[in-house]
Amino acid sequence: MALFGLLKDKQIDVIENTGLEKTKESVFKKLTRAVVGKSKVDDEVLDNLEEVLITSDLGVDTTVRIIKRIEARIQRDKYIGSQELNKVLKEEIIALLKENTANNTSMSDAVLPKADGRNPYVIMVVGVNGVGKTTTIGKLAHKYKQEGKTVLLGAADTFRAAAVEQLVVWAERVDVPIVKQGMGADPASVAYDTLCKAKAANADVVIIDTAGRLHTKINLMNELTKIKNVMKKVVPDAPHEVLLVLDGSTGQNAYEQAKQFTKATEVSALAITKLDGTAKGGVVIGISDQFKIPVKYIGVGEKIEDLKVFDRETFVNSLFD
Numbered sequence: 001m002a003l004f005g006l007l008k009d010k011q012i013d014v015i016e017n018t019g020l021e022k023t024k025e026s027v028f029k030k031l032t033r034a035v036v037g038k039s040k041v042d043d044e045v046l047d048n049l050e051e052v053l054i055t056s057d058l059g060v061d062t063t064v065r066i067i068k069r070i071e072a073r074i075q076r077d078k079y080i081g082s083q084e085l086n087k088v089l090k091e092e093i094i095a096l097l098k099e100n101t102a103n104n105t106s107m108s109d110a111v112l113p114k115a116d117g118r119n120p121y122v123i124m125v126v127g128v129n130g131v132g133k134t135t136t137i138g139k140l141a142h143k144y145k146q147e148g149k150t151v152l153l154g155a156a157d158t159f160r161a162a163a164v165e166q167l168v169v170w171a172e173r174v175d176v177p178i179v180k181q182g183m184g185a186d187p188a189s190v191a192y193d194t195l196c197k198a199k200a201a202n203a204d205v206v207i208i209d210t211a212g213r214l215h216t217k218i219n220l221m222n223e224l225t226k227i228k229n230v231m232k233k234v235v236p237d238a239p240h241e242v243l244l245v246l247d248g249s250t251g252q253n254a255y256e257q258a259k260q261f262t263k264a265t266e267v268s269a270l271a272i273t274k275l276d277g278t279a280k281g282g283v284v285i286g287i288s289d290q291f292k293i294p295v296k297y298i299g300v301g302e303k304i305e306d307l308k309v310f311d312r313e314t315f316v317n318s319l320f321d
Helices: 009-017 021-035 043-055 060-077 082-100 107-111 133-146 161-174 187-201 214-232 252-264 283-291 312-320
Strands: 121-126 151-155 205-209 241-247 269-273 295-299 307-309
Touching: 021 043, 021 082, 021 312, 043 060, 043 082, 060 082, 060 283, 082 283, 082 312, 121 133, 121 214, 133 151, 133 161, 133 205, 133 241, 133 269, 133 295, 133 307, 151 161, 151 187, 187 205, 187 214, 214 252, 241 252, 252 283, 269 283, 283 295, 283 312
Parallel strands: 121 205, 121 241, 151 205, 241 269, 269 295
Antiparallel strands: 295 307
């Protein structure tokens, strides 16, 4: 605990209770093997480290950038002992993420959206089926409600009856109202009705669920654009946030989903779920770096409180300590 004395208690809780044990154990074992028998970080150690990072799902591009930063650090400092590798690795990854996500929100900003006082803060949630999108919306609604915000949900994934039903269950569970229509209804119409109701009720936050059908990318792009355009008729600067939900346990497949959705719409934030049951937590670092989009939340368990606000420094420390 002394290692993180300068971090807030809330952030320390993120380390100890995130359910990242599998990723941490995997990374630690690989790093130990990478430096065994070595007193300093040399070319062989760097080659081993490159393999560690790639197999930890940071991705090739991000791994190459990290290795180059460490090589520059070695050249500058002249000597880095193998025992210092964890410290150097943490520092360089954190620095990389800070550079690439300069507009990343702080913990408090992530939890407390900035509405203009007249209109609600509108979040459009996107992602393929099965990534934990509906669960994330429910947990997010709970988080905002705990902060004293009034929340309204919009069930605009009208192509699957189960999607609407699941969102209704979550709305009841966290005790927030929901706007829905019948299956097959126009998603943009649902979004429009939701924002109208939110304005009339003076709601603080609106969370709109959308369909995720990557096999029809053109239709998906058109649909998301239509939803955004219709929402602007009610709240001119909506949506204030487009949150892409990705399943961290899918590893490299999460990169492909991020690639497709960032082509389909302007994603402004990421939520990466299901990190508690996987050793692929490194995907958080790789996706944040490669797409230059801030990771705002990580899902680390089944409980309603297990959607954590992402803090890059705390996350990296928790993996490499």
